[in-house]
Amino acid sequence: MSWETERLEKAKQIIEMYPQKRSALGPLLYLAQDKDGYISNESIVEISGLIGITEVQVQSVASFYSMYKQEPTGKFLLSVCKSISCEISNSSDVINSVKNFTGLSNNETDDENFFTYESVECIGACGGAPAIQVNYETVEGLTPDKAVDLCKWLKEEEPEIVVADELQDKFGGVKSFDWAIADNNGATSPVPGFQTYDTSKEKK
Amino acid sequence: MKETLLLTKHMRENPEDSHSLKSYEKNGGYESVKKVLKSGTPEEVLQEIKDSNIRGRGGAGFPTGVKWGFLAEDEERYLVINGDESEPGTFKDRILLERDPHQLIEGMIITCFAANISKAFIYIRGEYAKPARRVQSAIEEAYEKGYLGKNIFGSSMNLDIVVHLGAGAYICGEETALLNSLEGRRGEPRLKPPFFPAVKGLYNKPTLVNNVETISSVPWIMSNSGKDYSSLGVEGSTGTRIFSLSGHINNPGNYEIEMGSSFGEFVDTLGKGVKNKAIKAYIPGGASAPWLRGDQLDVKMTIDDVANEGSMLGSGAVVMMDEDTNLVLAAKSLVSFFAHESCGQCTPCREGTTWLENILERVASGRGRLSDIDLLLDVCDNISPGLTWPPKMTTICPLGPSATASIVSLMKDFRSEVEVLLPKKVVIG
Numbered sequence: 178m179s180w181e182t183e184r185l186e187k188a189k190q191i192i193e194m195y196p197q198k199r200s201a202l203g204p205l206l207y208l209a210q211d212k213d214g215y216i217s218n219e220s221i222v223e224i225s226g227l228i229g230i231t232e233v234q235v236q237s238v239a240s241f242y243s244m245y246k247q248e249p250t251g252k253f254l255l256s257v258c259k260s261i262s263c264e265i266s267n268s269s270d271v272i273n274s275v276k277n278f279t280g281l282s283n284n285e286t287d288d289e290n291f292f293t294y295e296s297v298e299c300i301g302a303c304g305g306a307p308a309i310q311v312n313y314e315t316v317e318g319l320t321p322d323k324a325v326d327l328c329k330w331l332k333e334e335e336p337e338i339v340v341a342d343e344l345q346d347k348f349g350g351v352k353s354f355d356w357a358i359a360d361n362n363g364a365t366s367p368v369p370g371f372q373t374y375d376t377s378k379e380k381k
Numbered sequence: 382m383k384e385t386l387l388l389t390k391h392m393r394e395n396p397e398d399s400h401s402l403k404s405y406e407k408n409g410g411y412e413s414v415k416k417v418l419k420s421g422t423p424e425e426v427l428q429e430i431k432d433s434n435i436r437g438r439g440g441a442g443f444p445t446g447v448k449w450g451f452l453a454e455d456e457e458r459y460l461v462i463n464g465d466e467s468e469p470g471t472f473k474d475r476i477l478l479e480r481d482p483h484q485l486i487e488g489m490i491i492t493c494f495a496a497n498i499s500k501a502f503i504y505i506r507g508e509y510a511k512p513a514r515r516v517q518s519a520i521e522e523a524y525e526k527g528y529l530g531k532n533i534f535g536s537s538m539n540l541d542i543v544v545h546l547g548a549g550a551y552i553c554g555e556e557t558a559l560l561n562s563l564e565g566r567r568g569e570p571r572l573k574p575p576f577f578p579a580v581k582g583l584y585n586k587p588t589l590v591n592n593v594e595t596i597s598s599v600p601w602i603m604s605n606s607g608k609d610y611s612s613l614g615v616e617g618s619t620g621t622r623i624f625s626l627s628g629h630i631n632n633p634g635n636y637e638i639e640m641g642s643s644f645g646e647f648v649d650t651l652g653k654g655v656k657n658k659a660i661k662a663y664i665p666g667g668a669s670a671p672w673l674r675g676d677q678l679d680v681k682m683t684i685d686d687v688a689n690e691g692s693m694l695g696s697g698a699v700v701m702m703d704e705d706t707n708l709v710l711a712a713k714s715l716v717s718f719f720a721h722e723s724c725g726q727c728t729p730c731r732e733g734t735t736w737l738e739n740i741l742e743r744v745a746s747g748r749g750r751l752s753d754i755d756l757l758l759d760v761c762d763n764i765s766p767g768l769t770w771p772p773k774m775t776t777i778c779p780l781g782p783s784a785t786a787s788i789v790s791l792m793k794d795f796r797s798e799v800e801v802l803l804p805k806k807v808v809i810g
Contacts, residue, residue, distance in 0.1 A: 194543050195543070196500065196584060197564070197565075197584055199564060199566075200545075200563055200564055200565050201565065202565030203545065203546065203547075203548055203562065203565060204545070204546070206548070207546070207548075228565070230565075237567060238565065238566060238567055241550065241568060241724075242507075242547075242548035242549050242550050242568070243549035243550065244507045244508075244547075244548040244549035245548055259714065259717075260469040260470075260668070260714060260718055261469045261470060261628075261664070261668055261700055261711060261714050261715055261718070262469065262470055262627040262700055264710065264711065264714035265628055265629065265700075265706055265711055265714075266628070266629075297549075298467075298469070298551065298718050298721055298722060299467055299468070299469040299470070299471075299551075299668075299718070300508045301466055301467070301471065301472045301475050301506070301508065301509065302472065303469070303470050303472050303625060303627035303628075303633075303698070304472055304625065304626065304627045304633035304634050304635070306627060306628075306633075313507065313508055313510045314511070315508075315511070341511050351633065353472045353475070353625075353627075353633065353634065353635070354472070354475075354476050354480075354634050355396060356479075357396040357397065357399070357480065358396070358397065358398060358400055360511060360514070360515075362511075362514055364510060369507050369509075369513065369546055370510050370514065371510055371514060371517065371544075371546060372518070373517055373544065374546075377510070377514055
């Protein structure tokens with residue numbers, strides 16, 4: 178199935194931002210993943226046509242980067258950091274509690290397509306270690322219990338928009354720095370919530 | 382010891398709205414660029430940057446003025462801001478992007494004026510969705526005011542800025558890998574020569590690639606002077622620098638200080654000390670840097686002093702590890718990071734980091750062999766012959782050689798922690 182008109186319009190706007198079409202490949206892959214939860218074969222064909230490179234070239238780039246998902250991802254992507262500052266701040270306990278609650282191993286998605294779990298390398302939240310991202314929205318100063326509370330809350334509330342500030346208020350602790358300014362924008366899919374790609378929405 | 386706030390002054394004093402154009406302008410923002418566009422010349426700007434002696438804040442510490450001076454002549458040139466910040470322990474660019482995006486934009490306009498550039502990109506790691514949103518909003522505010530686009534500030538200068546998100550590859554912090562990524566390719570570093578960005582960069586055109594913190598310093602330098610900037614800090618490490626402090630520390634965070642104090646003083650005053658007991662080891666400049674021991678806290682926080690101790694100040698990420706830290710697991714975490722982030726182009730890095738990870742895994746889990754210490758060091762030696770610092774290269778970029786740093790530190794200063802995990806030698810007869 179090819180892309181619908183709305184997505185094609187957005188794709189054309191993005192392509193126009195760059196001196197050369199191929200530079201739009203990264204953003205277009207996010208556009209694909211935003212709607213489908215992963216990079217589907219149909220999207221690869223579509224993108225290849227839009228920017229004039231082969232399908233294999235598109236796939237080769239998509240498979241290089243860890244944030245482009247090769248398989249369907251759940252509604253909520255849980256990415257727990259395991260790099261050095263988190264590691265020495267007991268991130269393994271947070272990892273275990275998230276794994277136990279969701280019943281998932283690394284890079285697995287549950288049958289309901291609700292959660293995908295992954296342990297990831299540094300997300301730049303070292304001062305607030307250990308940390309997690311939900312659809313690339315950061316929560317810092319986590320504990321194993323709070324991580325479970327967070328998962329339960331996602332299960333119960335099924336928020337349409339995941340907002341870092343909201344999650345931090347509810348489940349977070351020590352932060353890397355004072356976030357200061359409240360932000361109501363967030364992610365609507367397992368893709369960075371970013372206004373240029375239309376993957377960011379504001380929570381009223 | 383106190384902070385010296387140049388880059389973080391505005392955000393610190395205006396916590397409620399430092400990201401907005403209104404707050405930035407109210408506090409003297411965009412005055413530098415107005416002055417430069419009205420009465421300055423590109424040569425004058427370059428001279429101020431050279432006078433400031435500022436060195437790149439991404440990790441390599443190359444003098445910024447010299448870098449700008451290398452930019453080859455061409456009608457089409459680009460500025461690319463490196464906001465890929467992914468070095469474990471580092472979160473300083475995150476605060477600059479999130480809390481003071483206009484400072485970066487102003488720095489970019491001045492830089493583009495000095496280098497005669499009309500198209501610039503900010504490459505931000507994909508995991509920094511919120512900082513990227515803030516930067517994009519700020520760019521939109523700047524366009525509305527006529528600070529970006531055509532004839533900015535009523536001058537003859539044009540400048541467009543595009544925010545481009547990465548997608549989870551640490552290697553894209555390496556400047557040539559970043560350019561490949563921005564061109565819609567795999568983030569694999571390019572060979573230098575011929576692909577020095579200042580000559581053959583984005584789309585094979587001369588390109589300046591500068592770190593977020595470096596360019597965020599430009600407005601202060603221009604509204605004061607290069608000489609004022611160079612009077613801060615110490616020779617070779619002038620100005621202020623934002624250090625990201627994390628690990629077993631009571632008061633983690635970003636601290637903007639003049640370079641030259643000791644790590645110990647930094648940790649005790651601004652970091653308010655270590656959580657438990659004593660410090661066993663610390664990382665002075667991000668995951669790529671060899672560790673220093675807890676009895677080396679009197680080392681001065683300057684690029685050259687840390688280099689003299691056989692490590693590097695790198696990205697300014699200081700990670701403290703107290704005496705209860707399992708250093709084998711710490712090293713394994715670091716090595717796993719490099720194994721995961723290796724782009725796969727060069728065999729020593731692709732294979733070597735994976736081997737290191739597997740061997741450390743079995744050592745840490747008590748399945749190690751007597752020969753594993755020698756084997757680990759041998760693999761390290763094959764990635765970076767001689768195990769010196771700065772490391773010798775067998776690869777296109779420094780990622781693989783950097784992966785050996787934690788293992789060499791572990792074996793040099795904390796070998797007994799590895800040995801207790803290995804089986805005892807049995808003597809027969």
